[in-house]
Amino acid sequence: MATTTTTTTGLRDITKMERIGAHSHIHGLGLTDNLEARPSGQGMVGQAKARRAAGVILKLIEEGNYAGRAILMAGAPGSGKTAIAMGMAQSLGADVPFTMLAASEIFSLEMSKTEALTQAFRRSIGVRIKEESEIIEGEVVEIQIDRSTTGLGQKSGKLTLKTTEMETIYDLGAKMIEALNKEKVMAGDVITIDKASGRITKLGRSFTRARDYDAMGSDTKFVQCPEGELQKRKEVVHTVSLHEMDVINSRSQGFLALFSGDTGEIKSEVRDQINTKVSEWREEGKAEIVPGVLFIDEVHVLDIECFSFLNRALEDALAPVVIMASNRGITTIRGTNYKSPHGLPVDLLERLLIISTGPYSEPEIKQILGIRCDEEDVQMTEDAKDILTRIGMETSLRYAIHLITASSFVAKKRKASAIDVADIKKVYSLFLDEKRSVQMLKEYQNQYMYNEVEMADREPAIGNGSGMNASA
Structure with missing residues (x-):
């Protein structure tokens, strides 16, 4: 007799996969209510002065009174500039737009530099649109659906809804029956019905029906039975960015263009119409502007044309807060032969508030490495943490962080905890x-290709110290 072998494969829930990134341990700026920087908080360590300055800017942004201004975060590589920007993004929440890009993203073959910057600006400005709609909200008592015996006629039925104060029976048409079936509504569910569009939203199951079933899914949500009248007016708030409105109105497929990713260049006429409409909504009280944040990392990569555009764009009525980061000293402005601090033109520097970040101390590096070990779920002995801190002081913090994952793999190979x-x-x-x-390059330079220029004639990019040797 043939035997059937059943193979069980391990399934992985990809929706719960989490990627550990360079700044995934950052959850905020780690400030008190008085904007005092905690020694360690929300993943942030050290840089107390810079974090306090960022906290002040954050409060101004939240109050909505700080649009069209620019901040420059200047500091050595690995001094936490991007980490502070990530902390600000986490603290602002989902309602305030935060756009993060590297300056090199501006140089694209698909669109001009000014168009790319304009889209980044408008992506960073939100419009909070308020709409009032009439809804029916209640707990489903009973659903009765009548079908003809031949199956050819229109379906009809009745829906009984109740609140804590009243109960009403509604007649159902074919479209409402289809919508109820699509949402899998049953007795005991608390639902809302938009009277204008007929859209049905299931809020959850009533607490009075909590014991109807022995087994329920983990995603089952229980809510209280609604109070008061069944029919009520409700204010619905949507927040969209100006760029999303531009794309929707400039493409024939409407909002589907947002998912295709093919935005391309948008005509200035479309943007003018959007601005006019948003101004009308603001005067009527239907909408309000939410100035967001545009973070441009490695801003010295931009050229003089981009800087000229930024000068003008910051003066616009609809401009976000622009935060730039640079790790350059006095260097050449790209596109010119002139040198300037941080690689930015002097007329743009005069518009900026500059936040400076300094190098981390040894205890701070040790604390950061401890946080990264927790984030990567790695156990490390105190002696190992001490030598890794020393490596971070003599080389760079980034290099020390990279060694954590590699060291964890080596420890697993020798079956150590x-x-x-x-x-x-x-x-x-x-x-x-x-x-x-x-x-090593200096020692073996003659063995490398294209080595016509002697290393001694070049300016060294970094220090000549040999660092620690392998026996440290």
Whole structure:
């Protein structure tokens, strides 16, 4: 007799997969109510002065009185500029638009630089639209659907809804019956029906029906039976960005263009019409502007044309708060032969409030490495953490953070529960930091291709220190 073998495969819930990124441990700025920086809070460590300055800007943005201004975050690489920007984004919440881009994204073949910057600006400005609608809200007592015996006639039925004070029976047409079936509405559900559109929304199950079934899904939500009248007026608030409105009105497929990603260049006439309509809505009290934040990382990569556009765009009535970050000193402005602080023109620098970030101290680096170990679910001995902190001080914080995951893999290979000093030494000998890489390049420069220029004639990009050796 043939036997049937059943193979059970392990299923992975991809909806709950989480990716650990460079700043996934940041949840805010870590400030008190008085805008004092905690030594460690919400993933942020150190940079107390810069975090306090960012907190002041954050409060002004939340009050909506700080639009069309620009901030420059200047500091050495790895001093937490992007981390502070991520903290601001987390603190603002989902309702305030926050657009994050690298300056190199502006240089695209699909659209001009000014168009790319304009779209980034308008993506950072939200419009909060208020609508009043009449709804029917209640708990479903009973649904009766009548079908003809031949199956050819129109369906009809009755829906009984109740609140804590009243109960009413509504006649149902074919479309409402279809909508109820689509939402899988049954007795005991609390629903809302939009009278204008007929859209049905299921809010959850009533607490009085909590014991109807022995087993329920984890996503089952229980709500109280609504109070008062069945029919009521409700204010619905939608927040969309100006860029989304531009795309919807400039493409024949409407809002579906948002999902296709093919926005392309948008005509200025369309934007003018949107601005006029938004102004009318503001005067009528139907909408309000929500100035958001545009964060441009590595802003020194922009050229003089982009800086000229930024000068003009910041003066516009509809302008967000622009936060820029740069790790350059006095360097050439791209597109010119002139040098300037941070690689930005002086006339733009005069418009900016500058927040400076400094290097981390040894205790702060150790604390950050501890937070990253928790984020990556890695156990590390104190001795290993001390030597990793020393590596971070002598090389860079980013290099030390990269060694955590590699050291964890080495520790697992030797079946250890925690990373030890031997694991750190192993990966330190395998992966070079930039100082040791330059040292090796100088020693073996003749073996590399295209080495016509002597290294001694070049300005070294970084220090000449050899860092730690593998036996540290």
